[in-house]
Each structure stands twice: as structure tokens, then as C-alpha cells.
Amino acid sequence: MKVLRDPADLSIARDDARRVGITVGLVPTMGYLHEGHNSLLKAAREQCDRVVMSLFVNPTQFRPGEDLGSYPRDEQRDLAIAREAGVDLVYAPEPEKIYPAGFATEVTVTGLTEVLCGSSDSRGPEHFSGVATIVAKLFNAVDPDFAYFGQKDAQQATVIKRMAEDLDFRTRVVVLPTVRDRDGLAMSSRNAYLSEGARERAAAIWKALLETESVYETAGLEAGLEAGRNELERAGITPEYFEARFPGTLDPVEAGGDEAILVAVAAEIDGTRLIDNILIEPEKGKVQTT
Numbered sequence: 001m002k003v004l005r006d007p008a009d010l011s012i013a014r015d016d017a018r019r020v021g022i023t024v025g026l027v028p029t030m031g032y033l034h035e036g037h038n039s040l041l042k043a044a045r046e047q048c049d050r051v052v053m054s055l056f057v058n059p060t061q062f063r064p065g066e067d068l069g070s071y072p073r074d075e076q077r078d079l080a081i082a083r084e085a086g087v088d089l090v091y092a093p094e095p096e097k098i099y100p101a102g103f104a105t106e107v108t109v110t111g112l113t114e115v116l117c118g119s120s121d122s123r124g125p126e127h128f129s130g131v132a133t134i135v136a137k138l139f140n141a142v143d144p145d146f147a148y149f150g151q152k153d154a155q156q157a158t159v160i161k162r163m164a165e166d167l168d169f170r171t172r173v174v175v176l177p178t179v180r181d182r183d184g185l186a187m188s189s190r191n192a193y194l195s196e197g198a199r200e201r202a203a204a205i206w207k208a209l210l211e212t213e214s215v216y217e218t219a220g221l222e223a224g225l226e227a228g229r230n231e232l233e234r235a236g237i238t239p240e241y242f243e244a245r246f247p248g249t250l251d252p253v254e255a256g257g258d259e260a261i262l263v264a265v266a267a268e269i270d271g272t273r274l275i276d277n278i279l280i281e282p283e284k285g286k287v288q289t290t
Contacts (some may be wrong), residue, residue: 061130
């Protein structure tokens, strides 16, 4: 496994892959890998001739006052996990290599980034500009055939899919199911911040989503959302948002129908912000038109 830190070296690897015609899979990460990342790496290994993993804590997607400085980092552990998963190349640049002096460009995707995590009461759309910009740079630098993301970050994956389509990237964006701990909590690098008590409370997030799905099947969307919010309230959690949206457009859902529904949640527990979601398929939920 090679570890590259200079964009020029990555360009050579990219050109080599294109010259010999091999398929390349990219797994973008900010490090502190967990089983969710590992599932993406394994999928890329199964489907591609070469697997590239980026290892970069992207400063442009953090708001002032967020946890950029304290974000968990352990490069040697991450490299060991990547090696075990069969990664061929790790791209781990320093920030000044990605954003050199005079860097003045950002990628903005409108219409998908002003809701949920992009609302003014949440992280704001500038968060997704930071995400879209770094992913666009990675797509250019690696030129992957496939790029792998997790369903936990459903809004991020939706934004990246739209960006890749609008900017004519050849890369196919692959979204894989959320990997969960035994109590249902979605795997996240930020879970490392949680105390034992906060960790126990956080399990209510997945329970709330499951409760929403269950009640929706029998009583409709409004009752399902209310049941989910009540589940969070019982755990002492006030959500930043708990909403139903159409996947793909992220338009709000007012009542169930014959389309899939994304129910998404964000909540802060003892200072740690967590997100999760559930996709309710038409065949699983109650088809409702009013």
C-alpha cells in the first residue's frame, strides 16, 4: 500500500491507471475509521482493480467554533485498517497542498443544501460547499470510476450525486447502507466523544426512526413523525430537526404516498452532534394519499 501526500504524485498514479485501463474506486474519508468506512473499503475492493482512500480532515466544511481542532485523528491506526481492507493507495495531503495560498474557488450546489443540515438553524449551506469543493478536487485528482459513500450521510450523498451529474464527472457515486452498532447507533467518528451515559441515550435516535416507520405503516406519516419525536423526548433528546423528505430532491413530504420517504434526524447529545436517517420504501410503509 502506498501513501501519497503530494497532488503531483497522485496525478501520476491517476494517469497510470487511465493508461492501463484499470477500474478505480475512491473512498473519501476524514479518518478515524470505523466499520462504516471499512464496509465502503471492502465494497471498493470487491468491485475495482485499484482502491484509493483519501485521508483528510477538510477544514472548509467546519463552521467557526466546530470541532476541527479536536476532531479525532489516528493516522497510524487508519493506515493499518486501510492496509487490512486491501487499499492500494492512501492520499493523505496536508491542508496547504489542497488549499494553497490564493485558493479562491468553491463548488456550491443549490436547492439541496439549504434544508436539514444546511438550514440556517443548523450547519448552514456553506458546510456543503466545503464538502462539494473537496470532493470535486478528489474526483479531479483521482478520476475514479466509482466513489463510495454511506447512507448515514444521506444529504451529503445527494449533494455529491447532483454535483457529479451537473459537472459531468465520469464517476459513479455509490451509496451503501449505514453500518450500526449492536444497539442501532449509526457508526460515526464523532461517537468517540460520547460518554457512557450519552452513548446509552444516543441509541434512542435509531429507536425513534424505527418507531416512525412502524407507526407510519398503520397510522400515516404525521402520526409516525410524532411517535418518533416522542421517543426522542423520552430519552431527553431535543432534535435539531426530525423531518420527512423525498430522497433525491429533499423536498418536504406532507403525506405518504407511493414514493420512498427519507426520515432524517439531527440531535446534539452532551455537546456531540449526531445525524441519522431511515428510508421508508413504499412496499414497507403504508401508501397514503391524504
